[in-house]
Amino acid sequence: xxxxxxxxxxxxxxxxxxxxxxxxxxxxxxxxxxxxxxxxxxxxxxxxxxxxxxxxxxxxxxxxxxxxxxxxxxxxxxxxxxxxxxxxxxxxxxxxxxxxxxxxxxxxxxxxxxxxxxxxxxxxxxxxxxxxxxxxxxxxxxxxxxxxxxxxxxxxxxxxxxxxxxxxxxxxxxxxxxxxxxxxxxxxxxxxxxxxxxxxxxxxxxxxxxxxxxxxxxxxxxxxxxxxxxxxxxxxxxxxxxxxxxxxxxxxxx
Numbered sequence: 001x002x003x004x005x006x007x008x009x010x011x012x013x014x015x016x017x018x019x020x021x022x023x024x025x026x027x028x029x030x031x032x033x034x035x036x037x038x039x040x041x042x043x044x045x046x047x048x049x050x051x052x053x054x055x056x057x058x059x060x061x062x063x064x065x066x067x068x069x070x071x072x073x074x075x076x077x078x079x080x081x082x083x084x085x086x087x088x089x090x091x092x093x094x095x096x097x098x099x100x101x102x103x104x105x106x107x108x109x110x111x112x113x114x115x116x117x118x119x120x121x122x123x124x125x126x127x128x129x130x131x132x133x134x135x136x137x138x139x140x141x142x143x144x145x146x147x148x149x150x151x152x153x154x155x156x157x158x159x160x161x162x163x164x165x166x167x168x169x170x171x172x173x174x175x176x177x178x179x180x181x182x183x184x185x186x187x188x189x190x191x192x193x194x195x196x197x198x199x200x201x202x203x204x205x206x207x208x209x210x211x212x213x214x215x216x217x218x219x220x221x222x223x224x225x226x227x228x229x230x231x232x233x234x235x236x237x238x239x240x241x242x243x244x245x246x247x248x249x250x251x252x253x254x
Contacts, residue, residue: 004224004251005164005208005231007040007063007125008238010047011092019047023054030248034059037231037251039127040091041238044179047081052088061114062115063091063125066099069109069116081120090177092117093128095151095172114151118159121165125164125210125233126151128191132171140169141190147193157199161206172213174235181222181229184211188228216241221248 013152014022022227023041030039042063045053052062064087068078084092094117110126128147130140144167154159167187169179179187188209196204211223212233223229231251237243 001036002206002208002230002254003036003038003122005038005040005125005209005210006065006234006248006251007042007091007166007231007242008234009065009096009212010041010043010064010239011041011098014047014239016047016050019043019050020054022155022239022241023051027055027060028187029241029245030060032249032252032253034248037248042093044243046089048089048235049151050230055088058162059093060085062089063093064089065091065096067094067113067117067122076173081116081122084118084122091123091124091125091164093125093127093166097127097168097173099179101170101181106145110147111151112153114163115155118155118162123162123164125166127166128206129168129173129213130183135169135171135252140187143193144187144191148191149198152195156210157203158211160195160199161203164210164231166210167191168212169211169234174214176214177221178214179211180225181219181226183228184223185228186225192228213245213250215247216251217246220247220254221254224251224254 040061040063064084071082094113099105107139114124192204208230210231210233215232216237
């Protein structure tokens with residue numbers, strides 16, 4: 001059975017003091033059996049080393065929000081997978097829609113980063129999703145299918161099952177709007193079908209596909225009980241333990 005992965009993307013929030021407070025609060029509240037649920041927090045780069053120390057001994061893993069495709073070099077402002085590993089990361093978010101929108105990330109760069117993360121031993125959380133305009137045009141499957149096919153380019157079947165896909169409809173990120181459980185399930189099922197076409201159904205059945213886009217305690221159970229939704233990439237609701245931990249509980253229930 002596929003695990004459910006609940007990952008909190010802190011985005012550009014929380015300085016060191018606030019990071020310490022949030023992690024302590026989350027860790028103290030996750031005092032229940034996670035069963036088949038994995039929990040990941042993804043703070044800003046500046047808080048990674050601190051977070052690693054504070055998470056030690058807890059069942060919560062550490063992830064980063066981005067990485068570069070080289071181990072080292074004259075790439076001012078970038079962070080390498082080696083640096084993430086040294087800071088204690090085991091996961092890394094790649095190709096978030098905000099990275100695509102504001103920082104020029106493309107299907108090609110997302111694929112390069114996914115391949116590099118896999119080679120380094122990190123678990124990539126690779127993001128795909130359509131805009132509101134694309135959904136209204138009825139081309140969701142075309143857009144998402146192209147993104148999924150691109151992110152798996154030149155990735156072996158053995159490595160493919162290590163990739164976590166996060167389906168995040170761009171129109172639902174930070175807007176308060178959420179895809180209905182049925183809408184989300186439909187796209188998740190489609191993504192799994194694409195992976196099966198690229199590799200095989202056994203591989204597609206192994207791949208964890210998260211939903212992201214205004215996930216909160218009020219809608220988490222209905223989303224997470226869908227057969228092809230294997231967790232959540234949580235934005236705003238992960239910035240408070242009072243809203244993040246109930247989503248983790250919802251994953252345990254489902």
